[in-house]
Amino acid sequence: MADEQPTSTAEHWKPIPGWEGYYEASDHGRIRSVRRTVKTERGQRTFRAQIIKSSVRKDLHFTVGLYRDGAGKCMRVHRLVMAAFVGPCPDGMEVCHNNGDPADNRLVNLRYDTRSENMIDASIHGTHHNTRKRRCPRGHVLVMPNLIRAPWDKRRFRMCLACNRASAHVAYHKDRKGDRDAIADSYYSDIMRDAA
Incomplete structure (x- = not known):
């Protein structure tokens, strides 16, 4: 079919560790809720699957609000993508953006690295405050x-x-x-x- 996208650009989704059954992350850097049915005082309520709207912080990183059992938590999108596809962040490491763009949360643009390497990246890409x-x-x-x-x-x-x-x-x-x-x-x- 002419409308089909090549398989290399197909979006893949994985559950976010700690939020299984509630939220998933994609390798394109998006977060979505999972379709689920919850028992309430009035019976059952079904939540449809949908892409979660993200917000931009002052440091230009994207965040989303995740909710479960009446409590919410604000989390950074790049951390959620890496946790879902690569695993938990090793001690002493951070999520780094390979191209220096904190808005680009695609899996191919992310890696775990040290704080020092993250700061060097920021300098090279001109996003570190000292280089400006x-x-x-x-x-x-x-x-x-x-x-x-x-x-x-x-x-x-x-x-x-x-x-x-x-x-x-x-x-x-x-x-x-x-x-x-x-x-x-x-x-x-x-x-x-x-x-x-």
Whole structure:
């Protein structure tokens, strides 16, 4: 048939551990309720199967509300997909998005990895807050030559050279912390003047 989708794009569903008989996750990153009949005070009530609408958190991860026995729980979709298809998250591990898009909860885009690798991924994909910084807390512009970014550091953290030098100066000379800001501004002026 012309309307049939190729088998490679067919959506597969598996029960979510701990929620068997209530909810299932798909390898396309969706969550659905399972058709079930429940006894109530007025007889029986049948709940139809349906896709659960997800919400977006501030960190751009999708969550769904799962309910059982009158109690609800808000859970992240990527964790539910991995639990259903791969198994429970090993100790010290997190669910990582291979392409850096927290909205892409397809199984092929997810893996278990360490917190450190998750942060490195965020840096590489430009979603880590530190990679988007344009100025340091003192207001110094984070551009070369006032930018520290070690070539061996996969995380690509951006630090202010002037403030870093001022901190080292204060620590070495045991100066008062209040002097650090003035020293940092002086270093910044020198760095930017030399670059011009």
